């Protein structure tokens with residue numbers, strides 16, 4: 001690969017934590033800062049890619065030189081991603097998507113009531129799974145005239161990382177899974193550094209020791225580019 005191995009390639013990256021609203025002023029979210037997704041976007045841009053960054057709630061502004069699409073909730077992110085997948089070469093799902101959302105969203109501010117309040121939550125669509133299923137359906141039809149993106153998923157775990165990462169890779173049909181043990185200092189949410197393991201079909205591909213998210217992003221792109229262009233890659 002040359003110095004701009006992603007020139008002419010369309011890259012879609014999701015970043016941040018989704019917001020699942022209860023009413024106009026309250027919501028459920030998570031600790032994702034969006035920093036890993038931003039680092040991946042900046043790195044891809046440096047490698048020449050045409051980058052679309054689908055952002056949920058993030059700390060700080062996205063990097064310059066990329067197309068930013070806001071998607072607050074999991075459902076909005078699903079629409080933003082799935083409508084673009086057919087024209088994408090690489091999808092990187094670094095966002096922390098809420099697994100559940102409130103069953104009902106009140107149109108006006110909820111009032112205080114009895115001492116206890118039970119929130120009912122319903123499952124959100126799994127975007128990564130939907131991409132995997134879409135790829136699978138295309139392959140079953142012979143894949144004629146259809147671009148199938150190389151897909152990188154993320155996994156934040158607090159133990160037994162390898163087992164969960166490989167299970168996720170197979171189930172969601174990703175090409176690579178980047179797993180971090182968010183219980184380790186210097187890894188995961190909010191920090192500027194990360195410690196990750198990258199898994200492919202055959203198991204562990206690379207263990208990246210503590211380093212800046214930007215350096216980790218460069219390594220992840222190197223691995224994705226190598227594997228996407230290798231004839232052995234699925």
Ligand code: C5P
Nearest residue numbers: 093094095097125126127128153154155
């Ligand atoms: O299963 P788990 O949520 O841990 O998988 C994490 C991966 O799946 C991440 O890449 C995340 O962006 C993606 N995901 C998704 N839609 C969801 C939940 C997770 O795309 N509803």
